Structures are given as C-alpha cells and as structure tokens.
Amino acid sequence: MVAGEHFLPGRTAWADVGWKALASNLSDIAAMGGSPDLALVTLMLPPDFCVEDALALYRGLHECATEYGVTLGGGDVVRAPVFAITVALSGHAYCPADGGPVVLRRDTARPGDLVAVTGAPGESAGGLRLLNDGRSAATDAETCLIAAHERPLPRVALGQAAVRAGLRCGIDISDGLVQDLGHVARASRVSIRLDETRIPLSEALREVWPEDALRLALMGGEDYELAVIGPPAAMETWMGAATGVVTVIGEVIASGTLAVQVLDADGNELALGRGGWDHFAGP
Amino acid sequence: MVAGEHFLPGRTAWADVGWKALASNLSDIAAMGGSPDLALVTLMLPPDFCVEDALALYRGLHECATEYGVTLGGGDVVRAPVFAITVALSGHAYCPADGGPVVLRRDTARPGDLVAVTGAPGESAGGLRLLNDGRSAATDAETCLIAAHERPLPRVALGQAAVRAGLRCGIDISDGLVQDLGHVARASRVSIRLDETRIPLSEALREVWPEDALRLALMGGEDYELAVIGPPAAMETWMGAATGVVTVIGEVIASGTLAVQVLDADGNELALGRGGWDHFAGP
Numbered sequence: 001m002v003a004g005e006h007f008l009p010g011r012t013a014w015a016d017v018g019w020k021a022l023a024s025n026l027s028d029i030a031a032m033g034g035s036p037d038l039a040l041v042t043l044m045l046p047p048d049f050c051v052e053d054a055l056a057l058y059r060g061l062h063e064c065a066t067e068y069g070v071t072l073g074g075g076d077v078v079r080a081p082v083f084a085i086t087v088a089l090s091g092h093a094y095c096p097a098d099g100g101p102v103v104l105r106r107d108t109a110r111p112g113d114l115v116a117v118t119g120a121p122g123e124s125a126g127g128l129r130l131l132n133d134g135r136s137a138a139t140d141a142e143t144c145l146i147a148a149h150e151r152p153l154p155r156v157a158l159g160q161a162a163v164r165a166g167l168r169c170g171i172d173i174s175d176g177l178v179q180d181l182g183h184v185a186r187a188s189r190v191s192i193r194l195d196e197t198r199i200p201l202s203e204a205l206r207e208v209w210p211e212d213a214l215r216l217a218l219m220g221g222e223d224y225e226l227a228v229i230g231p232p233a234a235m236e237t238w239m240g241a242a243t244g245v246v247t248v249i250g251e252v253i254a255s256g257t258l259a260v261q262v263l264d265a266d267g268n269e270l271a272l273g274r275g276g277w278d279h280f281a282g283p
Numbered sequence: 284m285v286a287g288e289h290f291l292p293g294r295t296a297w298a299d300v301g302w303k304a305l306a307s308n309l310s311d312i313a314a315m316g317g318s319p320d321l322a323l324v325t326l327m328l329p330p331d332f333c334v335e336d337a338l339a340l341y342r343g344l345h346e347c348a349t350e351y352g353v354t355l356g357g358g359d360v361v362r363a364p365v366f367a368i369t370v371a372l373s374g375h376a377y378c379p380a381d382g383g384p385v386v387l388r389r390d391t392a393r394p395g396d397l398v399a400v401t402g403a404p405g406e407s408a409g410g411l412r413l414l415n416d417g418r419s420a421a422t423d424a425e426t427c428l429i430a431a432h433e434r435p436l437p438r439v440a441l442g443q444a445a446v447r448a449g450l451r452c453g454i455d456i457s458d459g460l461v462q463d464l465g466h467v468a469r470a471s472r473v474s475i476r477l478d479e480t481r482i483p484l485s486e487a488l489r490e491v492w493p494e495d496a497l498r499l500a501l502m503g504g505e506d507y508e509l510a511v512i513g514p515p516a517a518m519e520t521w522m523g524a525a526t527g528v529v530t531v532i533g534e535v536i537a538s539g540t541l542a543v544q545v546l547d548a549d550g551n552e553l554a555l556g557r558g559g560w561d562h563f564a565g566p
Contacts, residue, residue: 002327002363042325042369044285075371080285082364086325088371 003083011131014053016150017085018060024174025089026068027154027224031172032103033163036091036156038073039065044080057085068156094163102163104170109188109229113169113252116235118155118225118245120202121177123148125220126209141204152224158242159226165238167230176221178272181260184229192229194218194250194262196270218262218272286366294414297336299433300368301343307457308372309351310437310507314455315386316446319374319439321356322348327363340368351439377446385446387453392471392512396452396535399518401438401508401528403485404460406431408503409492424487435507441525442509448521450513459504461555464543467512475512477501477533477545479553501545501555 003009029036065072093101127149137143173180185192205213239246262270286292312319348355376384410432420426456463468475488496522529545553
C-alpha cells in the first residue's frame with residue numbers, strides 16, 4: 001500500500017492502514033482455503049514520518065494479526081520519499097488425511113457449477129465513495145460502509161470450510177466481483193452467468209447509495225469477500241456450515257465468450273462497460 | 284531497495300538491482316547459517332517504467348535465484364511515484380540429527396572467542412566510491428571493486444559450514460564491519476578487539492584506494508561478507524573447510540564498554556569516529 005495511491009494519509013487512520021495491509025494478504029490466503037502463519041513487514045518511511053504514526057500503524061497490524069492468529073515475524077524499514085508498506089504472508093494449505101494439499105484455484109470451474117459469494121459486496125466501494133466525497137460517518141449505514149472499507153474482514157474461515165466441503169474453485173473479489181470472476185472464466189475456459197436479482201445488497205449500501213448499490217456490488221473493489229464456484233452438492237455442504245453468509249448468485253456455462261454476464265429479472269444482459277480495478281489505470 | 288536512496292537509476296543496470304535485491308536477503312540467511320528456499324518480490328513501479336527495464340530486473344533476480352537455488356515464487360506489483368523493490372525470502376535452519384534447529388546468533392559471543400571475517404571487506408564501498416565519482420571501470424582492480432558493489436556474492440555456503448562446525452555466533456557485515464560487530468558486542472554484553480594488521484585488504488582495494496583501504500574495510504557497508512565469532516577449536520574446524528577465505532581478525536574480551544576497538548601494530552586504539560550505515564542518516 002503506497003500513500004497517495006492506495007490510501008490518503010490524513011484521511012485514513014494509520015492503524016487502519018496497518019490493519020488493511022495485513023487483511024488484504026489474508027484474503028489471498030482465504031481465497032485458496034489456506035491457513036495463514038507468518039507475516040514479514042517492509043516499511044518505506046519518509047524522513048519526517050512520526051514515531052507516533054509508526055506506532056499506530058503497528059497497532060493496527062497487531063490487532064489484525066491477533067484476530068487471525070498470525071505471527072508478525074519481522075521485516076525491514078528503509079528510508080524513502082513516499083510512505084509504503086508491503087506485507088509478505090506465508091501460510092499452509094489444507095491437507096486431508098488421505099492425500100496431498102488441496103486449495104481453491106481459478107482454473108477449476110466447470111459447466112453446471114454454481115457461483116456463490118460471501119457477505120454483501122459493494123460496501124467497501126460505497127465507503128470509499130463517501131470518503132472521496134469528504135464525508136465522515138453521519139449515520140449507522142455510513143459507519144458500516146466506511147468500516148467495510150477501512151477494516152475489511154477477510155474470509156479465512158469460510159475459505160477453509162469451502163475446501164473441507166470439497167469445493168476446489170474460488171477467488172477473492174478484491175478487484176471487483178465481475179472482474180475477478182472474469183479471471184476464473186478465462187482460466188477455466190468457461191463463461192459465468194450471474195442473476196442480478198440474487199446479488200446480495202446490504203441494507204446499508206441500499207440506504208446510502210440507493211441508485212448505485214447494484215453497480216457498486218458488481219464492480220466495486222476491496223471487499224475482500226470470496227467468490228466460490230463448485231458443484232451443487234459440495235456447495236450445499238459448505239453453505240450448511242456457513243448459514244446466512246453465503247449466497248448463490250449464478251452458474252457456470254459452457255465456454256462461449258469466456259466472460260461474465262449479468263442478467264436482469266427479464267433475462268436481458270446488463271451493459272457493464274469497463275470496471276473493476278486495474279493496478280495501472282489508477283482510481 | 285528504493286531508487287535514489289539505495290541505488291541511482293541510470294548509473295546501475297536494472298539486472299544488477301534485481302541481483303542485489305535478492306543477494307542482500309540471502310546474506311541475512313547466510314548470517315544465521317540457514318538455507319534459502321522461496322522469494323516473494325514486491326515491485327513498486329512508476330507509470331513510465333519501461334517493460335524492458337522490468338525484464339532486465341527480473342533477469343538479474345533470476346540469475347541470482349539460480350546461482351543460490353532459490354525459487355522465485357510470486358509477489359505483487361503496484362503503481363507508485365518512485366521505483367522500489369522488496370524481497371521477502373524464507374529459508375530453513377540447520378537441524379542436526381540429534382536436536383532442534385541451530386543458527387548463528389548475535390548474542391552468543393563469549394570472552395576468549397576468536398573473531399573472523401570472510402573475504403576482503405571494503406571492496407563494495409570502494410566500488411561505490413568509484414561510482415559516486417562518476418568513474419567507470421578502467422582497470423582490472425576497478426572492475427573488481429565495482430563488481431563487488433553491484434553483484435555481491437552472499438556467503439550462504441560458508442554460513443552453513445560455520446553452524447555445522449559448531450559455531451553459534453555470527454552476523455553479516457552489510458552495514459560495515461565495525462558497526463555490525465558492535466551489534467554483536469551489545470547483544471552478547473562483551474567487547475571486541477580487532478587487530479588492524481590482520482584485517483584482510485584485497486589487492487584491488489589497496490591499488491585503487493591506497494590511502495583509504497583500511498577505513499573502507501572497517502567502516503564501508505554492503506560487503507555481504509560474514510563475521511563469525513566462536514571458540515578457537517570450532518573456528519579451526521570451520522577454517523579447515525574454507526581455506527583462504529576466512530581470516531581471524533580479533534578476539535572477544537570481557538564486557539567493559541560493549542564496543543569494538545581496533546588496535547594498530549603498536550597496540551594503540553584507532554580513532555574511528557562515526558561510521559557504518561544508518562538507514563535514516565542517508566548516504
């Protein structure tokens with residue numbers, strides 16, 4: 001996370017920067033159904049960076065590490081013209097008693113599989129839009145969206161439950177639901193069809209951004225929720241272990257365009273245009 | 284490694300930046316007598332960074348990884364206003380058949396131990412001074428110093444041999460011989476006395492910087508050589524396995540100042556002043 005690129009200093013608390021730097025890595029491990037172990041932290045600090053801010057940053061890192069059982073094992077600190085933090089997180093894959101390690105992958109979606117998403121995507125992007133508008137949280141709903149943006153809760157336990165339930169395909173949707181499912185479609189050489197009416201929209205998102213809730217849920221990034229894809233039986237096993245948090249939103253269809261389409265209630269395809277997060281296109 | 288802080292783009296080849304980013308991490312593992320395994324690379328790239336330069340950078344990373352048997356396992360690329368590369372390298376410690384892992388540490392020096400250094404320290408600082416003077420390599424000696432600065436060869440095999448020989452105290456001297464031995468002195472609560480006449484000065488260093496060779500060897504950084512400290516018997520075993528590359532340069536004495544002193548041929552202490560590398564003091 002680079003100051004001015006991935007967050008705005010002065011608008012984001014340093015403790016939240018620390019939390020999110022680790023949380024975004026945890027989500028990559030969650031997306032494979034793995035278990036996190038050890039984090040190494042590299043800090044690039046400008047010469048005028050305050051010790052108090054560094055302490056706040058580490059407080060956030062430590063809170064997240066404690067929450068997810070991660071060891072903060074060291075790292076490096078160097079001088080730089082701009083603040084940046086990078087976390088290298090190691091973990092281990094699930095190993096059933098009768099075989100080698102198994103993980104969720106991007107290239108294992110098959111026609112007939114169901115597509116499910118955890119939580120309610122779009123809240124983080126809704127919170128970011130509030131912050132970009134210079135608004136602080138005035139209502140419970142706004143507080144909820146900003147918290148989703150600043151203190152995301154990666155789905156480590158749900159990812160682990162997914163591989164244990166026999167699921168083998170998944171991704172985190174930190175770059176946006178449609179864009180990340182596009183990675184799955186291309187890697188698996190299938191297409192994915194989502195049902196607009198089944199996309200879970202949180203009350204908070206609908207209250208704060210009533211016009212844009214669907215678009216934020218489909219295209220907004222940084223949710224650190226998971227999309228998991230698999231046969232109906234395994235999906236049912238998983239959802240039984242995670243009541244209320246997982247929603248089936250679509251299905252995998254035989255190849256065609258290797259793309260993601262979203263159909264409305266009448267079966268017409270939504271025009272999504274360009275969206276999702278491209279690391280070099282900028283915000 | 285941050286552009287403009289740790290190297291000057293335009294004066295350093297990108298392949299050398301890649302090599303050194305990994306080599307400096309390998310030296311930290313060498314300094315504990317460990318074996319490197321997996322490297323994760325985070326790149327911060329300005330929007331105008333050339334693809335050709337990124338390829339050259341990775342060529343250098345790959346050359347170093349191949350040389351030392353390291354797997355380049357992934358990482359992250361983000362946009363930033365300044366180029367930076369950080370490597371997180373994991374490895375494993377030596378485990379003798381009859382016990383748990385053993386490593387070289389900083390806090391295990393004891394009075395009566397010998398102090399040895401690998402290679403010929405100061406060459407890297409001598410090469411850096413040539414580069415800072417805007418000089419390119421005109422002689423074999425200058426080529427040697429610049430190569431020592433740009434393509435350091437961390438002492439992984441010598442570190443491994445040291446723990447196998449029963450040695451338990453060591454450090455890499457990337458911040459300068461005297462400064463890094465100072466870390467050992469404070470951590471072990473001892474003092475260290477070096478003998479000026481025994482400091483190995485390479486022919487190249489004496490040829491290019493005849494007046495400053497000793498000072499560069501004592502205070503210059505980025506050599507990625509090792510200082511190893513231990514009882515005479517274990518030291519002899521190690522040196523027998525590494526003929527010609529290891530030189531005994533001093534000894535550990537009972538606590539006192541917890542500092543490093545260098546005595547000249549007449550037994551008088553050299554005045555060293557401030558030196559070595561401080562990450563926040565700048566070059």
